Amino acid sequence: MSGLKPLAAALLLTAISLPAHAQQTAPPKEPVRDEFFWLGEINKASTVINSEQGLLDRSLAPKLAKGIAKVIEAGGQPGAKRPSTVITFEPLMIKEAGVEVTLIHAGRSSQDMHATYRAAIMRDRLLLLADQLNRATRTMVDLAATHRDTVVPNYTNGVAAQPNSYGHYLLGLAAGLDRDAQRIRETYARVDLSPMGTTVLNGTSWPLDRQRMADYLGFAGLVENAYDASQIAAADLPVEVGGIVTGIALHVGGFIEDVMTQYAQARPWILLREGGGTTGGGNTYVSSAMPQKRNPGLLNGTREDASTALSLAVGPVFKAHNIPPGMPDAKGAKANSAMTDSATKALQGLDRILKALAIDPERALEELNSDWTASQELADVLMRKYKLPFRAGHHFASEVVDYAKLNNIKPTEFPYAQAQAIYRKAATEMGLAAAELPMSEAEFRATLDPVAIIRNRATSGGPQPAEMDRMLAEAKQRIDRQDTWIKDRRAKIAAGLAKLDADFGTLAKSAN
Numbered sequence: 001m002s003g004l005k006p007l008a009a010a011l012l013l014t015a016i017s018l019p020a021h022a023q024q025t026a027p028p029k030e031p032v033r034d035e036f037f038w039l040g041e042i043n044k045a046s047t048v049i050n051s052e053q054g055l056l057d058r059s060l061a062p063k064l065a066k067g068i069a070k071v072i073e074a075g076g077q078p079g080a081k082r083p084s085t086v087i088t089f090e091p092l093m094i095k096e097a098g099v100e101v102t103l104i105h106a107g108r109s110s111q112d113m114h115a116t117y118r119a120a121i122m123r124d125r126l127l128l129l130a131d132q133l134n135r136a137t138r139t140m141v142d143l144a145a146t147h148r149d150t151v152v153p154n155y156t157n158g159v160a161a162q163p164n165s166y167g168h169y170l171l172g173l174a175a176g177l178d179r180d181a182q183r184i185r186e187t188y189a190r191v192d193l194s195p196m197g198t199t200v201l202n203g204t205s206w207p208l209d210r211q212r213m214a215d216y217l218g219f220a221g222l223v224e225n226a227y228d229a230s231q232i233a234a235a236d237l238p239v240e241v242g243g244i245v246t247g248i249a250l251h252v253g254g255f256i257e258d259v260m261t262q263y264a265q266a267r268p269w270i271l272l273r274e275g276g277g278t279t280g281g282g283n284t285y286v287s288s289a290m291p292q293k294r295n296p297g298l299l300n301g302t303r304e305d306a307s308t309a310l311s312l313a314v315g316p317v318f319k320a321h322n323i324p325p326g327m328p329d330a331k332g333a334k335a336n337s338a339m340t341d342s343a344t345k346a347l348q349g350l351d352r353i354l355k356a357l358a359i360d361p362e363r364a365l366e367e368l369n370s371d372w373t374a375s376q377e378l379a380d381v382l383m384r385k386y387k388l389p390f391r392a393g394h395h396f397a398s399e400v401v402d403y404a405k406l407n408n409i410k411p412t413e414f415p416y417a418q419a420q421a422i423y424r425k426a427a428t429e430m431g432l433a434a435a436e437l438p439m440s441e442a443e444f445r446a447t448l449d450p451v452a453i454i455r456n457r458a459t460s461g462g463p464q465p466a467e468m469d470r471m472l473a474e475a476k477q478r479i480d481r482q483d484t485w486i487k488d489r490r491a492k493i494a495a496g497l498a499k500l501d502a503d504f505g506t507l508a509k510s511a512n
Helices: 006-016 035-053 061-075 086-097 099-105 110-146 166-191 210-216 226-263 297-313 315-320 333-356 361-370 376-386 390-406 416-429 441-447 450-455 465-509
Strands: 151-156 159-165 270-272 357-359
Touching: 035 061, 035 086, 035 099, 035 110, 035 210, 035 465, 061 086, 061 099, 061 465, 086 099, 086 110, 110 166, 110 226, 110 333, 110 465, 151 166, 151 361, 151 450, 159 166, 159 361, 159 450, 166 226, 166 465, 210 465, 226 270, 226 297, 226 315, 226 333, 297 315, 297 333, 315 333, 333 357, 361 450, 376 390, 376 441, 390 416, 416 441, 441 450
Parallel strands: none
Antiparallel strands: 151 159, 270 357
16 A cells, blocks of 8 residues: 555555444334333233222223224324324223223323323433444444554644544543443433322322332333322423433534544545535535535534534423423423434434544644644653653743744754753743753653653553553443343333233233
């Protein structure tokens, strides 16, 4: 590849070194479990539990179960209506099983039934979000491993600040995504509680088996307080989920903006691999007027998705404030699902971006060596090895940088004799005895080497190879644990629903 230009070579190398999972198709979508689905499951569970608990005539239960099964089957047909409220679902049951079917409504209300399906739907959406977050994080960590030793500029306040390993930078971003994953797990534990059996707000005189209902619907436990169940938790949990969506959107948007700064440069060290040809489907697309432009459509589209997620995330806050407890404003399952799904979409875009990045290590090093991002190391070495007060060393380094920029001198070309003269002057200005620069010329130049700076870091959590290996291993372990957590929660829901299907099926088949 010696005949290739640096960025072209980087494009090819990046394409070759993409992790195997980068070629995988998008994750399969979970089955749609909407309001209609959960109303059906609640009605099935009420029929089974109440008949076994003596709250419903056992001889009548099979007929009612058969009618409920017909409603559910009809709702599953292509193009069929799927009512999303208790008062629109119930007439369908009456039509199939007679008015006696309303006997299963013992100790129930649309308040606790709607609170239950909202929690169940939010639970599903959180697992989808967690899954996509973990996929994007895994891609980021794999890319960090690929670029463990790639040295690039990092920026603070929008200005080149210090050299860093690109892998270390990505692990820093992955740490933020891991906190998003932690928040999902914590919130999920509060969402994964069944409100069923609390009726409107203070329970019922019917001795309902709330735990059996929770088990059938795959919930980990019960909302303890009947007033909280449908009046408080149902409104504040969407606000909490909005906080998760906000954090994810900010992390996605911040990364994109960091990449976008390179697109303003004539010779960037990071780009998207070209492809697609249209604004809708590719990584980049050609400007309609300017032949030289390759607009980063994937970056722009994903940034817009992150902004959309942010706008939806504040919705529950505005809907929930200045209203008395129990009002439905912030509870809507469709709006809250759209909010959560918007973060999932932004993460899908982030995953695509990470798989499409092309990093040119030579160009990154050239940019480092064209600026003075290694200048702090002068002050650090002077203090660590030669006991010079840090502020004095900082003043010396700053004077070196000022002289270099005034005279257009790069770090690799700075005259050692001039550094000696600046040191003598800086020492006097800082009130120290006149002294010679204690560094030899070789040490002076080695101190300004960005690659050596990264290799010689000694702080826990730094970019030095040993720490990178440790942090990469731990990041991968966290991702694996999160995968297991997601699978376990999905398995619990599936097991509860499977048991309900089996018990309800047995009851419905016993009808004459």
